[in-house]
Amino acid sequence: xxxxxxxxxxxNDLLPERSPLWxxxxxxxxxxxxxxxxxxxxxxxxxxxxxxxxxxGEVTDIVEKEMYTFEDRNGDSLTLRPEGxxxxxxxxxxNGLLHNQxxxxxxxxxxxxxxxxxxxxxxxxxxVGVETFGLEGPDIDAEVILMSAxxxxxxxxxxxxxxxxxxxxxxxxxAAYRQQLVExxxxxxxxxxxxxxxxxxxxxxxxxDTKNPDMQTLVEGAPQLxxxxxxxxxxxxxxxxxxxxxxxxxxxxxxxxxxxxxxxDRTVFEWTTTALGxxxxxxxGGRYDGLVEQLGGRATPAVGFAMGVERLILLLExxxxxxxQAHDTLDVYVMALGDDGTRHALALGEQxxxxxxxxxxxxxxxxxxxxxxxxxxxxxxxxxxxxxxxEEQRSGMVGxxxxxxxxxxxxxxxxxxxxxxxxxxxxxxx
RNA sequence: GUGGAUGUAGCUCAGUGGUAGAGCCCCGGAUUGUGGCUCCGGUGGUCGUGGGUUCGAUCCCCAUCAUCCACCCCA
Numbered sequence: 001x002x003x004x005x006x007x008x009x010x011x012n013d014l015l016p017e018r019s020p021l022w023x024x025x026x027x028x029x030x031x032x033x034x035x036x037x038x039x040x041x042x043x044x045x046x047x048x049x050x051x052x053x054x055x056x057g058e059v060t061d062i063v064e065k066e067m068y069t070f071e072d073r074n075g076d077s078l079t080l081r082p083e084g085x086x087x088x089x090x091x092x093x094x095n096g097l098l099h100n101q102x103x104x105x106x107x108x109x110x111x112x113x114x115x116x117x118x119x120x121x122x123x124x125x126x127x128v129g130v131e132t133f134g135l136e137g138p139d140i141d142a143e144v145i146l147m148s149a150x151x152x153x154x155x156x157x158x159x160x161x162x163x164x165x166x167x168x169x170x171x172x173x174x175a176a177y178r179q180q181l182v183e184x185x186x187x188x189x190x191x192x193x194x195x196x197x198x199x200x201x202x203x204x205x206x207x208x209d210t211k212n213p214d215m216q217t218l219v220e221g222a223p224q225l226x227x228x229x230x231x232x233x234x235x236x237x238x239x240x241x242x243x244x245x246x247x248x249x250x251x252x253x254x255x256x257x258x259x260x261x262x263x264x265d266r267t268v269f270e271w272t273t274t275a276l277g278x279x280x281x282x283x284x285g286g287r288y289d290g291l292v293e294q295l296g297g298r299a300t301p302a303v304g305f306a307m308g309v310e311r312l313i314l315l316l317e318x319x320x321x322x323x324x325q326a327h328d329t330l331d332v333y334v335m336a337l338g339d340d341g342t343r344h345a346l347a348l349g350e351q352x353x354x355x356x357x358x359x360x361x362x363x364x365x366x367x368x369x370x371x372x373x374x375x376x377x378x379x380x381x382x383x384x385x386x387x388x389x390x391e392e393q394r395s396g397m398v399g400x401x402x403x404x405x406x407x408x409x410x411x412x413x414x415x416x417x418x419x420x421x422x423x424x425x426x427x428x429x430x
Numbered sequence: 431g432u433g434g435a436u437g438u439a440g441c442u443c444a445g446u447g448g449u450a451g452a453g454c455c456c457c458g459g460a461u462u463g464u465g466g467c468u469c470c471g472g473u474g475g476u477c478g479u480g481g482g483u484u485c486g487a488u489c490c491c492c493a494u495c496a497u498c499c500a501c502c503c504c505a
Contacts, residue, residue: 305505385465401465
């Protein structure tokens with residue numbers, strides 16, 4: 001198959017059979033954002049490589065081995081974005097969106113990471129994210145968490161996901177803790193396994209997550225991040241918890257929750273599910289108060305999250321939470337017979353679309369026997385078949401067959417037909 | 431990046447060292463203008479790709495590509 005043209009590994013086609021499912025999800029997202037007054041921002045898929053190196057962190061896995069980086073024709077180093085936050089921050093600074101104002105923004109689009117593909121993990125994948133700027137209190141942390149929770153409610157997922165919460169403290173407190181942790185593990189270097197030794201300087205906090213039973217005692221004796229929070233971060237975290245408690249959002253504190261990107265500080269959170277195997281994180285985010293300044297803007301507090309669209313859709317499918325209407329794409333199927341049939345069918349389709357703008361009308365094309373046409377009508381999923389036989393064409397009437405009930409076929413004039421189909425046209429789409 | 435499993439019709443899968451089958455789908459007919467059920471018939475495959483062993487490979491061997499699972503990492 002090597003000589004055949006095929007999609008790049010880990011990059012998938014979205015086929016027509018599944019696109020309604022994505023549209024359903026995307027519609028729900030748009031509705032959510034509107035309900036919270038967030039505005040969409042769209043940024044380019046390509047950015048200067050330096051943007052990601054400076055934001056995500058030079059020694060993270062993403063930057064070290066997962067980015068699609070290449071030279072532009074003029075020699076500039078460009079990178080397909082591996083995540084959305086860096087681009088949004090860059091765009092916000094560049095366009096003056098952060099000048100003495102607050103912003104509540106959202107974005108959606110493809111991201112690229114050169115990882116080994118697996119279920120729920122692809123080289124081109126899609127994220128929907130939210131970023132807020134200029135708000136430093138725990139109220140906005142609570143708001144973005146509430147937003148995500150409401151999306152799960154909209155989608156019927158809320159009972160199937162869990163919120164994990166942690167605080168990394170200020171950048172200084174986090175750095176100090178990290179140092180302390182490295183020293184602790186270095187003092188017990190002989191007890192570390194290969195994995196841990198590798199992580200010691202790249203991602204020491206991940207060592208706490210080890211699945212190696214031989215290291216449990218060592219890990220349990222390690223200093224805890226949550227004991228090393230600075231007073232301000234502690235107060236911020238306590239206030240956030242109080243807000244969530246008051247509103248009734250359940251969560252578990254996960255002291256080992258660290259994000260893979262360097263720019264996070266203070267609040268971090270993840271929504272997880274056990275229904276997707278090893279790729280169980282469907283949404284993750286946190287606060288990144290230092291990033292705007294780090295990328296050249298004036299110091300601006302910020303908090304946001306990103307969710308993985310493939311994983312969420314997979315989860316909706318796994319739990320059979322896709323509403324029936326999401327797959328209904330047609331209301332009526334128009335077919336006609338005879339030499340003049342095509343003209344009559346196309347004309348009726350246009351008249352209907354003019355009178356009922358929301359009605360979804362497909363006109364039969366391509367000939368075939370009467371039997372094959374009505375079979376096509378049935379398989380199209382449409383509720384009604386509109387039949388224009390030679391007799392109907394003479395009389396200006398339309399045969400209307402309800403394909404989803406046992407009702408007798410009716411012969412209606414155009415105005416009665418419009419009245420009959422009007423409810424379809426205004427029915428809520430999923 | 432590491433380890434393992436799997437690639438046969440559009441889909442789900444049987445199968446054999448002598449160049450292939452089922453079910454579903456699709457098309458046609460039984461039913462000259464009435465779908466869904468039933469019955470009958472039909473289209474469709476360089477058996478992932480390249481090489482090797484062999485008189486002969488879809489089957490055995492090697493490589494490669496892809497998918498899946500776990501690790502790693504992450505959404």
